Amino acid sequence: MCPRPLASLIACLTIGVLTLGVPANAQTKTYRVYDTFTDPQEPRNLQNHPPDTRPDSTRWRWANGEGRTLVTDGVVKNYEGTSREAWMYYSELRDAFVAVDYTSASSSPYGGLMFRHVDSNEYFMLEANGPTLYRYDNGYRQYMGSGSKTVHAGEKHRLGVRLEGATIDVFFDEAFQFRVSDWTYADGAWHGFYYDAPNDPNASFDNFEISDLVPKPPCIYSVSPLGKNISADQFSGTATVTAPPDCGWSAWSEADFINLVDTGGIGSPGSRGSAGGGGPIVWSANVPSGKNANSCWGNCGAACSDEPNPCGGPSYWTNAWLNQPQYVDDNYQVPSCAGGTVIVDVYRRYAISGRWTYHGRSSDGCRLHDNICRALGDNPAGFLGCFLAAVVPGSAYCSGARDENWSYTYVLNGHSQQPVRTIISTQPCYTEL
Secondary structure, three states: OOOOOOEEEEOOEEEEEEEOOOOOOOOOOOEEEEEOOOOOOOOEEHHHOOOOEOOOOOOOEEEEOOOEEEEEOOEEEEEOOOOEEEEEEEOOOOOEEEEEEEEOOOOOOOEEEEEEEEEOOEEEEEEOOEEEEEEEEOOEEEEEEEEEEOOOOOOEEEEEEEEEOOEEEEEEOOEEEEEEEOOOOOOOOEEEEEEEOOOOOOOEEEEEEEEOOOOOOOOOOEEEOOEEEEOOOOOOOOOEEEOOOOEEEEEEEOOOOOOOOOOOOOOOEEOOOEOOOOOEEEEOOOOOOHHHHHHHOOEOOOOOOOOOOOOOOOOEEEEEEOOOOEEEEEEEEEEEEEOOEEEEEEEEEEEEEEEEEEEEEEOHHHHHHHHHHHHHOOOHHHHHHHHHHHHOOHHHHHOOOEEEEEEEEEEEEEEEOOOOEEEEEEEEOOOOO
């Protein structure tokens, strides 16, 4: 509705553009890591086996589990395993295509890809059956989505994920299955695979890859009409946005007398940092919390602090917004006392999603140290044991240290600068002098 004097409004709706991933992976690839698991010295422990293509002189790294993982007969298999065992490779790629050939020898296949691994308790898992996607959060397995494929004993299938920002596209035998959006662990650059030895002891993997994403062609948009002359009378109208199916968009008003009601398309009415007719958004306090990032378990410094890291590397927090501010409701209440009566100013409520990330450095020695400290507890004896766990190993404490990130997502609330209404109640109040 536009109750305003005669005016010429040109493009009074601003269209924001967000490109989404096209679910296709049959394109020319540049491999960062590729491993056919052939080795002239087989059988050979996986940690000693160099992939066909790899960055510098990097190696496979054990993530968790028990048993022996050997390269033999052109595949990699787990022997004498008693639990789930996972292996990771550091490729420096957070956005990537990750895939592997999986063969099960069990009537109940278990195993698959593990990716965006940020520490031993935080990563994603793609189980072959389905395939089914899970997020593993500090001991809890969160279901994310599933396809409709079934894996049978003796069958070989290629599992794949395309990672780009929050978008995770899942593939089975090169065919797109489903998509989820989740910023959790989006900074993880360790990717690999896992076995479930108790349920599928003879599973094997082959042709593991981590490849660069192939750039997509840009999205092309059109908006009609681009402008419209209106009078002082109330008016409603539409603007049509044309875009390819996988190209997202959002719309917002930059004039306080124009309200968006409905879009009826992929995008949705929103706000771009302004509160409709209420001026700028006033946000709540926003500071990082180490507890929300598992106290940066495994960081070689003092938890998530900005103290210097004894193994070198960074020690700082960064914040990233994950979407545009979204209008919630006119229900943000701020009470006050005036003239002995409670007065409530009601503001427009807004919310925005963000992600705090701590940038630090980690090593096997640092993770062992943190495990010892947490097991001993917060007491004088625990303090002494924790101190000795750092001092006694000496230089080995920092051996193999690499930069790592710890992240968590959150929702921040805010309100318009000006209230939309004021409620004067009959409830008495008292103001201290």
